[in-house]
Amino acid sequence: xxxxxxxxxxxxxxxxxxxxxxxxxxxxxxxxxxxxxxxxxxxxxxxxxxxxxxxxxxxxxxxxxxxxxxxxxxxxxxxxxxxxxxxxxxxxxxxxxxxxxxxxxxxxxxxxxxxxxxxxxxxxxxxxxxxxxxxxxxxxxxxxxxxxxxxxxxxxxxxxxxxxxxxxxxxxxxxxxxxxxxxxxxxxxxxxxxxxxxxxxxxxxxxxxxxxxxxxxxxxxxxxxxxxxxxxxxxxxxxxxxxxxxxxxxxxxxxxxxxxxxxxxxxxxxxxxxxxxxxxxxxxxxxxxxxxxxxxxxxxxxxxxxxxxxxxxxxxxxxxxxxxxxxxxxxxxxxxxxxxxxxxxxxxxxxxxxxxxxxxxxxxx
Amino acid sequence: xxxxxxxxxxxxxxxxxxxxxxxxxxxxxxxxxxxxxxxxxxxxxxxxxxxxxxxxxxxxxxxxxxxxxxxxxxxxxxxxxxxxxxxxxxxxxxxxxxxxxxxxxxxxxxxxxxxxxxxxxxxxxxxxxxxxxxxxxxxxxxxxxxxxxxxxxxxxxxxxxxxxxxxxxxxxxxxxxxxxxxxxxxxxxxxxxxxxxxxxxxxxxxxxx
Numbered sequence: 001x002x003x004x005x006x007x008x009x010x011x012x013x014x015x016x017x018x019x020x021x022x023x024x025x026x027x028x029x030x031x032x033x034x035x036x037x038x039x040x041x042x043x044x045x046x047x048x049x050x051x052x053x054x055x056x057x058x059x060x061x062x063x064x065x066x067x068x069x070x071x072x073x074x075x076x077x078x079x080x081x082x083x084x085x086x087x088x089x090x091x092x093x094x095x096x097x098x099x100x101x102x103x104x105x106x107x108x109x110x111x112x113x114x115x116x117x118x119x120x121x122x123x124x125x126x127x128x129x130x131x132x133x134x135x136x137x138x139x140x141x142x143x144x145x146x147x148x149x150x151x152x153x154x155x156x157x158x159x160x161x162x163x164x165x166x167x168x169x170x171x172x173x174x175x176x177x178x179x180x181x182x183x184x185x186x187x188x189x190x191x192x193x194x195x196x197x198x199x200x201x202x203x204x205x206x207x208x209x210x211x212x213x214x215x216x217x218x219x220x221x222x223x224x225x226x227x228x229x230x231x232x233x234x235x236x237x238x239x240x241x242x243x244x245x246x247x248x249x250x251x252x253x254x255x256x257x258x259x260x261x262x263x264x265x266x267x268x269x270x271x272x273x274x275x276x277x278x279x280x281x282x283x284x285x286x287x288x289x290x291x292x293x294x295x296x297x298x299x300x301x302x303x304x305x306x307x308x309x310x311x312x313x314x315x316x317x318x319x320x321x322x323x324x325x326x327x328x329x330x331x332x333x334x335x336x337x338x339x340x341x342x343x344x345x346x347x348x349x350x351x352x353x354x355x356x357x358x359x360x361x362x363x364x365x
Numbered sequence: 366x367x368x369x370x371x372x373x374x375x376x377x378x379x380x381x382x383x384x385x386x387x388x389x390x391x392x393x394x395x396x397x398x399x400x401x402x403x404x405x406x407x408x409x410x411x412x413x414x415x416x417x418x419x420x421x422x423x424x425x426x427x428x429x430x431x432x433x434x435x436x437x438x439x440x441x442x443x444x445x446x447x448x449x450x451x452x453x454x455x456x457x458x459x460x461x462x463x464x465x466x467x468x469x470x471x472x473x474x475x476x477x478x479x480x481x482x483x484x485x486x487x488x489x490x491x492x493x494x495x496x497x498x499x500x501x502x503x504x505x506x507x508x509x510x511x512x513x514x515x516x517x518x519x520x521x522x523x524x525x526x527x528x529x530x531x532x533x534x535x536x537x538x539x540x541x542x543x544x545x546x547x548x549x550x551x552x553x554x555x556x557x558x559x560x561x562x563x564x565x566x567x568x569x570x571x572x573x574x
Binding site for chain 1: 382383386387389390393397409450453454455457458459460461462477480481482483484486494495498499502505506509510513514517521522523524525527530531532535539542543546549550553554560561562563564565566567569570
């Protein structure tokens with residue numbers, strides 16, 4: 001008696017294939033989750049793009065196949081696709097390979113007795129890409145040939161899709177993937193474009209407010225110290241009797257310069273703090289992304305991003321009181337002694353000098 | 366007892382059937398290997414395509430980051446930041462720079478804003494002297510603040526090179542990380558695809574008479 005060929009590991013192989021297919025599907029979903037997660041993190045930190053919606057009507061009359069991108073709304077593209085109106089003729093064959101119109105008698109479904117495919121379409125025709133045939137009919141082997149079968153009388157073959165390829169036509173593909181064919185005529189389009197503006201996230205306003213808060217804290221201290229320094233200088237100059245002198249002007253201008261440089265330094269301190277804050281924001285974003293990869297779950301990553309955003313919003317600058325900023329010239333102390341000495345000198349030569357007109361007189365340059 | 370002739374014919378027929386069956390099994394095994402090979406070939410091509418796609422994504426990000434931190438790009442960024450920071454610091458530096466015009470046309474009227482108590486009665490010579498000194502002080506202050514802005518723009522000001530380069534590298538690294546993450550995942554999938562075995566066929570002979 002004859003033996004039998006059988007597959008040893010068919011079930012195992014099927015399971016392996018199923019697992020590989022599952023793995024591919026899961027990986028595709030994981031990558032999609034990561035992309036969505038990254039997008040959400042971007043929105044949380046940099047804000048959501050503000051989109052502008054535009055509508056219009058596309059007229060095929062202006063369409064030039066040589067310049068298919070000209071005149072298309074943003075997000076729409078011109079593509080060449082199979083003519084949707086092309087009707088593939090369906091025939092009912094009278095043989096095993098119904099549908100391609102063969103007239104000779106081939107074996108069952110075009111298989112020879114060894115199971116090899118022997119379909120050869122007739123001259124001038126190609127096999128269609130659709131269902132080849134609903135196999136039908138009963139066949140027996142042709143005793144004269146190993147490769148051909150003979151259809152039994154009265155057993156018709158099944159139907160099939162005729163050979164041939166649909167012609168290509170132009171269509172406009174929308175952002176949603178919908179195709180608008182030329183034969184359908186003009187169509188209304190709707191598109192949204194990025195305005196370049198952002199809503200939410202850490203914008204310039206956020207950073208400016210942070211910097212402003214720092215300068216608002218320090219500037220009054222600088223102003224107060226400047227006032228004190230001016231007052232102290234006034235006293236010292238007055239004590240020395242040099243209030244209206246060239247030396248006084250030098251000290252006044254020096255204090256003004258110190259004030260300007262100090263305020264500039266405070267502004268620089270605020271700007272540096274803003275830079276630190278930006279670095280912190282970037283660091284928090286990186287943490288959220290790392291967590292996204294760790295969890296591969298966009299929701300968790302978005303929550304992390306939101307928490308980070310909250311933490312940053314609560315961030316406070318390190319505002320410590322300023323030390324003594326202004327150096328005031330030691331006008332008084334030195335001049336008291338000099339004034340005393342001058343008086344002595346004046347006393348010594350009083351008889352030889354004209355009447356005193358005061359000290360610190362400005363000599364025009 | 367069976368007729369030996371019949372036995373011999375039956376044995377021969379069985380032998381012929383075995384030969385045909387073995388041939389059939391071999392054909393099925395060949396087809397199975399062909400299918401497996403075609404599937405592996407397809408998976409390999411698909412994997413190569415994905416790996417190449419991710420590699421290109423990472424490479425583009427790396428090149429973009431490299432271009433971003435190139436010397437000309439950093440010089441341009443530093444220039445822009447220096448100008449921004451200088452303007453910002455000057456605007457925040459109080460009355461001396463607010464009230465004092467820059468360059469030609471400096472006016473002596475600025476002196477009035479800086480007079481101390483008791484100096485208001487000073488004559489024009491006095492006030493002119495103060496105005497000249499105030500204007501000089503403003504020039505000096507502008508120079509110092511400009512130097513501060515220049516120094517800051519090279520370092521850790523909000524748009525300085527510290528933040529500028531860090532931001533570029535970080536954005537590049539984020540894209541590279543994503544591409545690597547995808548490559549890692551795709552490779553894992555490819556591993557499972559490679560582990561799929563071909564179907565093996567065995568021929569079991571019939572009963573020998």
